[in-house]
Amino acid sequence: VPSVRGAHDPVVYYGCDFERTFEALLAHAGYDALREDVRARQARGELVGLGVATFVELSDQGTFEQARVVPEADGTFTAHVGIAGVGQGVETVLAQVAADRLGVDIERVRISHRDTDLIPEGQGAFASRATVWGGRAIAGAIADLGARACAAAAERAGVAPGEVVFAGGVVRGVGGEEVVPLAELGVAGSFRYEAEPGPLETVAGANLAVAALDAETGAVTLERYAIAVDVGRVVNPLTLRGQLRGAAAMGIGGALLEEFSYGEDGQPTATSFMDYMLPTAAEIPDIDVLLLEFAETVPGDPLAGVKGGGEGGIIAAAATVANAVADALGEAGAGLTSLPIGPATVQRLARGAVAP
Amino acid sequence: VKPPPFDYEAPAGVDEAVALLAEHGEEAKLLAGGQSLIPLLNFRLAHPALLVDVNRIAELDYVRTRDGSLHVGALTRQAALERAPEAAAGWPLLVDALRFVAHPQIRNRGTVGGSLAHADAAAELPVVACALDARLHLRSARGARTVGSHEFFVSHFTTALADDEMLVEIELPPLPAGTGTAFVEYSRRHGDFALGGAAAVVTLAGGECRAARIALLGAAPTPVRAHAAEAALRGGPLDARTAADAAALAVADIEPAGDAHGDTRYRRELIEATVRRALVAAGARARESHEQ
Numbered sequence: 001v002p003s004v005r006g007a008h009d010p011v012v013y014y015g016c017d018f019e020r021t022f023e024a025l026l027a028h029a030g031y032d033a034l035r036e037d038v039r040a041r042q043a044r045g046e047l048v049g050l051g052v053a054t055f056v057e058l059s060d061q062g063t064f065e066q067a068r069v070v071p072e073a074d075g076t077f078t079a080h081v082g083i084a085g086v087g088q089g090v091e092t093v094l095a096q097v098a099a100d101r102l103g104v105d106i107e108r109v110r111i112s113h114r115d116t117d118l119i120p121e122g123q124g125a126f127a128s129r130a131t132v133w134g135g136r137a138i139a140g141a142i143a144d145l146g147a148r149a150c151a152a153a154a155e156r157a158g159v160a161p162g163e164v165v166f167a168g169g170v171v172r173g174v175g176g177e178e179v180v181p182l183a184e185l186g187v188a189g190s191f192r193y194e195a196e197p198g199p200l201e202t203v204a205g206a207n208l209a210v211a212a213l214d215a216e217t218g219a220v221t222l223e224r225y226a227i228a229v230d231v232g233r234v235v236n237p238l239t240l241r242g243q244l245r246g247a248a249a250m251g252i253g254g255a256l257l258e259e260f261s262y263g264e265d266g267q268p269t270a271t272s273f274m275d276y277m278l279p280t281a282a283e284i285p286d287i288d289v290l291l292l293e294f295a296e297t298v299p300g301d302p303l304a305g306v307k308g309g310g311e312g313g314i315i316a317a318a319a320t321v322a323n324a325v326a327d328a329l330g331e332a333g334a335g336l337t338s339l340p341i342g343p344a345t346v347q348r349l350a351r352g353a354v355a356p
Numbered sequence: 357v358k359p360p361p362f363d364y365e366a367p368a369g370v371d372e373a374v375a376l377l378a379e380h381g382e383e384a385k386l387l388a389g390g391q392s393l394i395p396l397l398n399f400r401l402a403h404p405a406l407l408v409d410v411n412r413i414a415e416l417d418y419v420r421t422r423d424g425s426l427h428v429g430a431l432t433r434q435a436a437l438e439r440a441p442e443a444a445a446g447w448p449l450l451v452d453a454l455r456f457v458a459h460p461q462i463r464n465r466g467t468v469g470g471s472l473a474h475a476d477a478a479a480e481l482p483v484v485a486c487a488l489d490a491r492l493h494l495r496s497a498r499g500a501r502t503v504g505s506h507e508f509f510v511s512h513f514t515t516a517l518a519d520d521e522m523l524v525e526i527e528l529p530p531l532p533a534g535t536g537t538a539f540v541e542y543s544r545r546h547g548d549f550a551l552g553g554a555a556a557v558v559t560l561a562g563g564e565c566r567a568a569r570i571a572l573l574g575a576a577p578t579p580v581r582a583h584a585a586e587a588a589l590r591g592g593p594l595d596a597r598t599a600a601d602a603a604a605l606a607v608a609d610i611e612p613a614g615d616a617h618g619d620t621r622y623r624r625e626l627i628e629a630t631v632r633r634a635l636v637a638a639g640a641r642a643r644e645s646h647e648q
Contacts, residue, residue, distance in 0.1 A: 214542075216625060216626065216628075216629030217542040217626055217629060217630075218542075218618070218622070218626070219542060257544060257545065259616070261616035263616075269615065269616045270616065274548075275616065277544060277545055277548075279545070280545055280546060280547075282545065282546030282547070283545055283546065342544075342617065342618070343542070343544060343551070343617070343618060343622065343626075344617070344618040344619060344622040347618075347622055347625060347626070348622070
């Protein structure tokens with residue numbers, strides 16, 4: 001696997017299979033037939049193009065994340081974690097991790113991430129890390145809770161620590177019976193997950209787009225958009241697909257619409273959302289998401305190979321759209337050198353692409 | 357931002373409203389659907405001393421036909437006109453164009469008269485009014501008068517309305533048999549103000565174009581009628597070639613202002629394309645009307 005020198009010196013692309021990820025996208029999207037169809041339409045004079053782009057993302061950034069898991073008197077568990085919820089659904093995903101590790105229904109888990117009185121430190125939600133780092137911290141805190149609960153219960157019951165286990169949210173004896181109610185033990189689990197020196201986990205992905213241009217209006221219509229991303233292991237396909245689609249919408253907006261424009265006198269001309277054009281649902285095509293789980297489990301990874309996914313929709317979006325537009329423009333596509341690709345640019349370049 | 361302070365009156369009838377305008381003149385501003393005025397107030401780009409809220413003037417909310425013409429009360433919501441069977445039956449250009457006016461939520465509130473009186477150069481209804489040769493009925497305490505669409509629109513946000521006048525009705529004359537209409541525009545996002553567009557009204561008889569009206573959106577501070585292109589079409593066939601020639605003629609003399617979304621050349625070519633497409637579509641509909 002190649003490595004480059006950079007902020008993480010050197011970066012080792014650990015656990016990525018670029019070729020397999022790219023091939024999976026092409027197979028999923030039916031690339032060969034799509035390519036043939038686009039070529040045939042181009043031969044008929046249509047300004048239509050097919051673009052692909054691949055990406056790699058460091059999803060493992062940060063130095064620590066911590067969690068505290070508290071058994072409550074009503075049988076629920078509260079997981080305090082320093083990760084921030086920013087609308088990406090991290091409460092749901094981390095509750096899944098906690099429920100899975102505790103062996104209880106998700107309804108019995110509450111995620112608490114807002115109050116620094118309850119959890120003083122956290123690095124936050126960025127770099128596609130919230131699920132991975134928050135999850136590792138919670139998994140560690142639940143392991144700690146289990147160890148403390150077993151020790152306290154064994155002492156209370158007067159048995160050897162090896163004769164009790166923590167399973168299904170309950171401290172059980174060798175016969176599976178509850179030894180002491182958990183809430184009576186007064187224990188909580190804490191864990192501070194810190195990055196080990198070593199390779200960062202990386203995420204591989206690829207995007208594909210088919211764009212149709214209107215030479216006269218300069219409009220770009222995305223007829224097809226597909227994303228494949230290898231996230232190692234999917235915790236929640238619904239929220240992950242949602243995040244990927246939202247990210248792709250932002251990427252497509254950046255590729256085609258959003259611009260901080262200035263007049264010749266230096267005055268900003270995009271000073272409201274009338275002129276700074278965020279895409280709306282009407283501008284975004286159906287985004288076909290292929291979730292891949294290729295990555296090997298990292299030794300000792302408490303989440304067994306879960307990698308970041310949040311940014312997988314945006315990283316390659318601009319390149320993918322630009323490649324599709326350039327393909328549609330043929331040789332004139334070489335003139336496509338900046339983003340966003342506005343209608344005036346398309347109209348100007350299309351003049352060279354269309355026979356008069 | 358909150359609007360600057362203003363006084364507020366909500367008259368129940370036209371007489372009362374024009375009396376307030378007579379008293380306060382340019383200090384007063386009519387509030388109808390508020391889809392343009394309220395943002396202008398909140399951005400503090402407008403600071404009238406008095407808002408005259410006309411939303412309670414029920415007598416101005418109607419769509420009806422009389423003597424073959426369509427009469428639309430100024431307070432009619434854009435969505436109501438979009439769904440009015442009278443409009444669809446006789447003036448489908450209205451329905452086609454209204455679908456481009458912002459979004460349904462805005463059309464539910466925005467009024468036909470408000471859009472015309474606001475006279476945004478990129479708005480659809482003024483262009484349609486010009487293409488359909490609308491007559492605009494105005495009232496003031498001094499009396500009533502009627503102006504044609506060609507003299508109503510003066511410049512950016514400027515109409516023939518005097519400070520003490522209000523627009524009360526839009527009247528559209530009937531379209532002759534064999535007429536087809538079409539509206540074409542392009543905006544970067546669904547519901548945005550268009551970067552350019554055109555409305556076409558063509559009457560065909562025996563394979564010949566008897567009459568054509570073309571109005572351009574985004575070509576100038578007001579809607580522009582392409583008289584030379586209209587004249588060129590009259591008496592000849594309407595096909596892809598003549599439509600293209602007419603479109604080229606329609607934009608020969610326009611100098612649309614450029615901005616961050618496109619320069620003058622971009623907009624001229626865009627408008628040319630919308631004219632050609634509108635003419636072709638209007639011609640196809642005119643032929644369909646013959647077959648029925």
